[in-house]
Amino acid sequence: MRTFEYTITDEVGIHARPAGLLVKEAKNYDSVIKVTKDGKSAEAKKLMALMGLGVKKGDTVTVSVEGGDEDTVAAKMEKFFRNNL
Numbered sequence: 161m162r163t164f165e166y167t168i169t170d171e172v173g174i175h176a177r178p179a180g181l182l183v184k185e186a187k188n189y190d191s192v193i194k195v196t197k198d199g200k201s202a203e204a205k206k207l208m209a210l211m212g213l214g215v216k217k218g219d220t221v222t223v224s225v226e227g228g229d230e231d232t233v234a235a236k237m238e239k240f241f242r243n244n245l
Contacts, residue, residue, distance in 0.1 A: 161224055161225065161226040161230065162224070162225045162226075162230045162231060162233075162234035163222055163223065163224045163225070163234075164222075164223055164234065164237075164238050165220055165221070165222050165223075166220065166221055166223060166238070166241045166242075166245070167218065167219070167220045168215055168216065168217055168218065168219050168220075168221065168245050169217065169245065170217060170244070170245050171217055172216075172217065173214075173215045173216035173217050173219065174195075174210055174211065174213065174215040174245065175211070176211065178244055178245050179207055179210045179211050180207060181244055182195075182204055182210060182240070182244070182245070183204065183205055183206070183207045183210065185204075185236075185237070185240050186203075186204035186205045186237075187205055189227070189229060189233045189236075190227050190228065190229060191225050191226060191227025191228070191229055191230050191233045192225070192226050192227055193205070193223065193224070193225050193233065193237060194223070194224045195210060195213065195215075195221050195222075195223055196221060196222045196223075196224065197213045197214075197215050197219055197220075197221045197222075200212075200213055204223075204237075223237055223238070223241065225237060
């Protein structure tokens with residue numbers, strides 16, 4: 161399993177638009193991608209679960225990637241977070 165931490169810089173956090181982009185990106189990969197905030201986790205392929213985390217600007221999340229392509233996917237997801245969230 162690969163993990164990284166990211167502090168959200170988007171003005172409104174992980175709301176509908178960026179959550180939708182994240183789900184779309186995550187569905188490109190076979191690995192299981194989870195976003196964790198304050199002990200609560202959500203799979204990155206589930207829009208409502210992501211929005212239910214209530215992630216706001218300045219919050220730090222932990223992203224974990226587990227699967228056969230986890231090294232590649234973790235790097236791509238980290239880049240996605242930097243560019244979109």
